[in-house]
Amino acid sequence: MRNKLLAGAMALALIGCSEKPADDAQVATSDGAPATEAASDDAGGDIPLQAAPGVAFDYSYTFRLADDRIAKVQEEHAAACEALGVQHCRIVDVRYRLDDEKFVEAQTRFKLDPGIARKFGSSAIASVEKAAGVLADASVNGEDVGTGVLASQQRSAGARAEIARIEDRLKQGGLDKSERAELLSQISALRGQLGEERQSRRTGEGRIAWTDVAFNYASDGGVPGIGNRNPFGTAWATLLGSGGTLLSVLLFVGAAVLPWALIAGTAIFLWRRFRPRKAKPSAPAA
Structure with a gap:
């Protein structure tokens, strides 16, 4: 399975490209002509942008890792985008959710310079693997916007x-x-x-100039309703919490009822102690 996922990730290397928008006059006169290479040194092994002129790409990755590591990895990916600067990467959406089954679902969406989009995805995969996660799914969709x-x-x-x-x-x-x-x-x-x-x-030119990249984060498993938490530790914590709640209720009820009970008990004692006694009837003469 791991080999299949790595093979899928390497397939992304064949499509990580696009071109930056030109003004109206340039686009009108550049149909069929090779575009100027614009891949920067930072792009590493990215394919030159003229490989797919006028095509807008959307990258989507799904990562699967432990629930308690998703937030940290998501933050690392956001920090990597911020380090590139707004000229090359922008964060457009961040979500984090704990569902009813105690599983974590999260997503971060970016807009990236097309020349570095694939490399950014590869770096993200490496950070997920470092956190003992895996790439569960990856896809690249292209649309001919230039036409x-x-x-x-x-x-x-x-x-x-x-x-x-x-x-x-x-x-x-x-x-x-x-x-x-x-x-x-x-x-x-x-x-x-x-x-x-x-x-x-x-x-259209905006879509060509910026590549949409979505990182989806999913839980790697666990027990429905519990997730990856220790059920015995959770049960013990619940027991202690319930015991503390019961003790609090008893103390509250005692504080509310005890004074009145003491007053009532004292009144009954005094009434019985000082109530007038009836005279006993005399015995009849023989």
């Missing part, structure tokens, strides 16, 4: 050309009010389309 960006640029170019044509028609004059209003309405709609296309390109 959509290029198509958006082409649509924007067509919209700008149509706006220019309509504006030329308006300059020629000879239009009645309804025709002029119709042409102005078309220009307004086209400019709205340009804004939507621009926002779409920015979103």
Whole structure:
């Protein structure tokens, strides 16, 4: 099983790449042309970014380790991201949960510079193994976002050309009010389309510029309802807690009832001690 997991981890090395976004003009003219290599020295053995231009990757890892070590490993991964700086790594979500069965579930999501995403994942695997954990699952999904960006640029170019044509028609004059209003309405709609296309390109370029990486942490086993805790130690602690609770209740009840019981007992004693005695009837004469 361990060999299969290591083989799966090595498969990630074949896909850890992407490219940084270019501006609209550069993307429009770079279709099919090799991109400039941008992998830094820190990327180690990462594949050059031009291997998959315009592709946005999502990395997902699932680690399995002891419950009491998950929080520490999760903190180590967050610290490793912070050490890279916000230019290369950003933490976007952190979760930690103890479920009803006393198992820990946690997740940390990052946005990483595509050039170091795979190396960051490899370092995370090493830290989990150091904590006696294992890589339980790993996947990499890629989406061709660059093609959509290029198509958006082409649509924007067509919209700008149509706006220019309509504006030329308006300059020629000879239009009645309804025709002029119709042409102005078309220009307004086209400019709205340009804004939507621009926002779409920015979103796509953002996905290319930053790789989403998710670390999922799961418990490595244990007894449902108990987890990895010592059940005998837990039972003893519960017994002591219950005994302490019972003693507290008895003391509380005693403190509340005892004074009244003493008063009632004293009153009964005094009544019996000082109550008038009835005279005994005299015996009849013989």
